Amino acid sequence: MFGYVTPLKAEMKVKDWGRFKCYYCGLCCHIKKEFGNIPRMSLNYDMTFLGLLLDALNPEELQVSKHRCALHPAEKKTIITNNKALSYAATMNISLFYYKLLDDVQDDKNIKSKFFSLLLSPYKKKFPSSITAINSNISDYLNKLSTLENSKSFSYIDEICDPFSALVGTIMRDYPYELRDDCPDLRNTLYSLGYSIGKWIYLIDALDDLKADMENKKFNPLNFLYNKENLNYDKFIEAIKPRIEFTILNCGYTCKENLEKLNLVRNRDILYNIIELGLMDKYINIINRSQNTKETKGEINNESI
Numbered sequence: 150m151f152g153y154v155t156p157l158k159a160e161m162k163v164k165d166w167g168r169f170k171c172y173y174c175g176l177c178c179h180i181k182k183e184f185g186n187i188p189r190m191s192l193n194y195d196m197t198f199l200g201l202l203l204d205a206l207n208p209e210e211l212q213v214s215k216h217r218c219a220l221h222p223a224e225k226k227t228i229i230t231n232n233k234a235l236s237y238a239a240t241m242n243i244s245l246f247y248y249k250l251l252d253d254v255q256d257d258k259n260i261k262s263k264f265f266s267l268l269l270s271p272y273k274k275k276f277p278s279s280i281t282a283i284n285s286n287i288s289d290y291l292n293k294l295s296t297l298e299n300s301k302s303f304s305y306i307d308e309i310c311d312p313f314s315a316l317v318g319t320i321m322r323d324y325p326y327e328l329r330d331d332c333p334d335l336r337n338t339l340y341s342l343g344y345s346i347g348k349w350i351y352l353i354d355a356l357d358d359l360k361a362d363m364e365n366k367k368f369n370p371l372n373f374l375y376n377k378e379n380l381n382y383d384k385f386i387e388a389i390k391p392r393i394e395f396t397i398l399n400c401g402y403t404c405k406e407n408l409e410k411l412n413l414v415r416n417r418d419i420l421y422n423i424i425e426l427g428l429m430d431k432y433i434n435i436i437n438r439s440q441n442t443k444e445t446k447g448e449i450n451n452e453s454i
Contacts, residue, residue, distance in 0.1 A: 153353050154195045154346065156419060157426040165419050167227075171213065172204075172416075173197045175229030178216055179239040184275050191246035195350070196238040198423060199320070202342075204234035205416040206328040206335075233326045240276055241320055244284050248291050279325040286323075290316035298368055306396065309370045310348045317347030330412055342407035349400035349428060356393060357435050359386070390436065401428045 158166055176197050180189050204211075212232065215225040229235055276284060294312035296302075303309045321343035322336045355371050360382050362369035371393065376385050404424050413420065 152193050152195065153350055153357075153431055154198045154423060155427050155431065156422045157430045160426050161422055162418065165422070168416070169197070169201070169419055171227050171229050172201050172235065174216065174218065174226050175232060175235050176200055176238055176242070177218075178228050178230065179232070179235045180242065183236060183239055184243060188243050191243050193242065193246070196242040196245075198420075199241060200229075200232070200235040200238035201416045201419055201423075202234075202321070203237065203324050203328070204229075204232060205413040205420060206411065207232075207234055207414070208327070208329045209233070211415070234324075237280070237324055237326070240280055241283075241287075244276070244280075244287055248287055283320065283323050283325075286319050287316055290319070298370070301368070301373060303370075304374075306352075306370065306374060307348075309374075310351045313351045314344045314347035317350070318342075318344035329414060335411070338407050338410045342404055342411075345400045345403040345407065349397060349404070352393065352397055352400070353431060353435060356397075356432075386436075394432075394436075397432055398429075401425075404428070 156166075156169060161169070173192075173194070177189055177192050180192060212230050213227055214230045216228045217225050290312045294309075294316075297309055297312065318340040322340035324339070328335060355369055359369055359371055361367075363372055363382050363385075371389060372385070375389050375392070380388060401424065405421075408420060408424055
């Protein structure tokens with residue numbers, strides 16, 4: 150359920166793409182600095198968006214440095230460093246990835262997920278005390294989601310989306326550092342923005358997994374709620390497309406409405422690219438199954454970071 154919130158590189162200025170990479174690599178380096186090398190395997194684009202957004206409301210000036218990456222040793226990369234938003238995003242990255250692994254173990258008895266969850270478990274001790282309550286909320290929301298999915302005790306799409314939507318909203322709202330013009334209204338706007346993005350991610354993930362879930366007879370909320378006639382995938386996706394497209398587009402519109410309420414001090418063009426173009430591009434790639442599957446999760450236009 151990660152790696153969907155990405156920019157549309159083809160519509161970005163070169164300087165904005167460069168800055169996006171500074172944040173992405175900066176997030177990776179913050180994970181290494183605060184937790185170690187092994188947790189860097191959890192790195193994902195969604196938490197890069199979190200860092201970009203929260204830092205756009207950060208009253209402090211950016212700090213940058215040069216870093217030589219083990220994956221690209223020939224050149225030094227410019228990265229964002231000593232950044233509170235990226236430090237927070239690094240912690241959320243590991244927490245969400247860890248609980249996702251536990252969920253995979255519970256649902257699918259996945260041996261690989263079990264191994265990596267045990268590998269990451271000791272790093273929970275390094276979480277700062279300021280995010281203890283947030284981390285507890287993440288666990289509670291994911292447990293609620295798992296209960297709903299396993300019991301199938303829900304009857305409409307908003308109900309099953311709510312736990313993950315609230316989780317993302319809470320992560321954005323409860324950022325433990327001061328923001329520019331900090332106030333309850335700002336925090337509520339961040340919650341609303343996060344809630345809509347969380348709902349969008351949950352729906353996109355369900356849509357992306359739909360074919361495989363149907364073939365393997367695994368639970369999928371879209372199939373469970375809407376496929377009462379037990380249609381095959383091709384017929385079902387055509388039948389459901391107008392309904393799911395309306396909901397996904399509505400989520401994107403709500404994200405944009407809330408983004409417009411924020412007084413951003415930086416990263417404006419990147420954030421609007423992600424919300425206005427990146428989300429829609431991701432949906433189009435997923436709904437059009439003829440697209441390269443590598444473009445649907447975690448990769449941006451066939452070029453690695």
